[in-house]
Amino acid sequence: MSAIHYREIEGRGAGFWVLAALLAGLIAAGLTAAWFMEHIGHVITGMTNQVVWGMPHVIAVFLIVAASGALNTASIASVFGKVAYKPLARLSGLLAIALLSGGLLVLVLDLGRPDRLAVAMTHYNFRSIFAWNIFLYTGFLAVTGAYLWVMMERRLNDHTRRVGTAAFLWRLILTTGTGSIFGFLVARQPYDEAIMAPMFILMSFAFGLAILLLVLMSACKATGRPLGDAIVMRLKNLLGVFAAAVLYFLLAFHVTKLYQAEFDGAEAFLLRDGGVYTLLFWGGAVFLGGVLPMLLFWLPQTRRSRAAVVWGSLSVVAGGLALLYDIIVGGQAWPLSIFPGMQVSSSFYDGVVNAYTPSLPECALGLAGCAWAAFVTLFALKLLPFMPQSLADDAVEPPARIAGAGATDAAA
Numbered sequence: 001m002s003a004i005h006y007r008e009i010e011g012r013g014a015g016f017w018v019l020a021a022l023l024a025g026l027i028a029a030g031l032t033a034a035w036f037m038e039h040i041g042h043v044i045t046g047m048t049n050q051v052v053w054g055m056p057h058v059i060a061v062f063l064i065v066a067a068s069g070a071l072n073t074a075s076i077a078s079v080f081g082k083v084a085y086k087p088l089a090r091l092s093g094l095l096a097i098a099l100l101s102g103g104l105l106v107l108v109l110d111l112g113r114p115d116r117l118a119v120a121m122t123h124y125n126f127r128s129i130f131a132w133n134i135f136l137y138t139g140f141l142a143v144t145g146a147y148l149w150v151m152m153e154r155r156l157n158d159h160t161r162r163v164g165t166a167a168f169l170w171r172l173i174l175t176t177g178t179g180s181i182f183g184f185l186v187a188r189q190p191y192d193e194a195i196m197a198p199m200f201i202l203m204s205f206a207f208g209l210a211i212l213l214l215v216l217m218s219a220c221k222a223t224g225r226p227l228g229d230a231i232v233m234r235l236k237n238l239l240g241v242f243a244a245a246v247l248y249f250l251l252a253f254h255v256t257k258l259y260q261a262e263f264d265g266a267e268a269f270l271l272r273d274g275g276v277y278t279l280l281f282w283g284g285a286v287f288l289g290g291v292l293p294m295l296l297f298w299l300p301q302t303r304r305s306r307a308a309v310v311w312g313s314l315s316v317v318a319g320g321l322a323l324l325y326d327i328i329v330g331g332q333a334w335p336l337s338i339f340p341g342m343q344v345s346s347s348f349y350d351g352v353v354n355a356y357t358p359s360l361p362e363c364a365l366g367l368a369g370c371a372w373a374a375f376v377t378l379f380a381l382k383l384l385p386f387m388p389q390s391l392a393d394d395a396v397e398p399p400a401r402i403a404g405a406g407a408t409d410a411a412a
Helices: 014-040 055-070 072-078 083-109 114-120 129-152 154-183 196-223 229-259 261-273 276-298 306-333 360-383 399-411
Strands: none
Touching (some): 014 083, 014 360, 055 072, 055 083, 055 129, 055 154, 055 360, 072 154, 083 129, 083 196, 083 229, 129 154, 154 196, 154 306, 196 306, 229 261, 229 276, 229 306, 261 276, 261 306, 276 306
16 A cells, blocks of 8 residues: 555535535524523423433434444554555544534433533433443543544554554444443333344444445545545445344344244334334335345445445435434334233323324434534544545555456456
8 A cells, every 4th residue: 555645625615615504504503493492391392201212312323323333444444454444544533523522412402401411420320321321422532532643643653553442442332332221221122132232333333334435435526536446345345244234133133022922012013013113114224224235235237336335325324314213212102011911001191102203493403413523524624634635546455456356346
């Protein structure tokens, strides 16, 4: 591999400022929605005492999970020694910080009383996974910031592997903690499985890599920087493996549930009788998140197409949002099992499937988190050298390997 040269993007064109203005508008709309939710109350949202986690939480969890996975490319380069991924390590770290900050922004503003965050950060119940997450999130930001520092400061490059290993382990712990939020909730029958933790780790790999691919291809196209097939096809094939792995874990999760008679009702609701939740599971999580990307990435007719890479990555993102909506909201829609084996009914919605419809303020707040992550990424690329000047094939792969890969493709 030739020497890697990084350079800021110019960001002087009309397109750059139009995009920045659009993102700023979405952030302002989200802040306005949060203000109304705080001053009027959550009555203006679709959330109730039965469904307390709604659309903002779906998007926040997606961004947090994707942040962990976005750092995977840097980990592959520094921890596992795959030098072909080294040019993307800085961008990988930047996206990890931007996505996590966007997810945390949504969570903090949806508290109803963001000013009470100081209480949550100074009084801990260490039997609660939520208390541990405060340390996991802030620690992830710190260790990823240190990771970027040692990568970008030449005098500290010798420490990249050690700091990268710490970041790799920390993000695995962070995503395990996020998955455990649901896996530990034994009162919610659609949750309550230890497999949630490793499934969320695989989900993070898929979501983060899909976003990295979309940002990389968009940035290179907008700035005119060379982007060869070598790195795109590597990332595309890896994303296909991650999408297949998520689909496998999803199958294992539901087969485990179906094997236990106590979960028959909840499984029938999610997989067959749940209306929008069933549609999101089969059409969103299974087809968009798994089947379609694998077809686009691996069928002979599309496996070398860049358009297929873009559509496949977008499909993984859409399928991921559908899956998290199905897990988070669908899991709350199914009534709590307060008296197992008994039929329960009361004026407090016991034994009743809970209704939920996302409201405009919720959607605006969730989109603001996404816009914040994009806004941070956009201006970081303009101000600091995160992007390589060239990702052409000869800058990523040795010439002999490129020739060998071309011969293999021709033979296929």
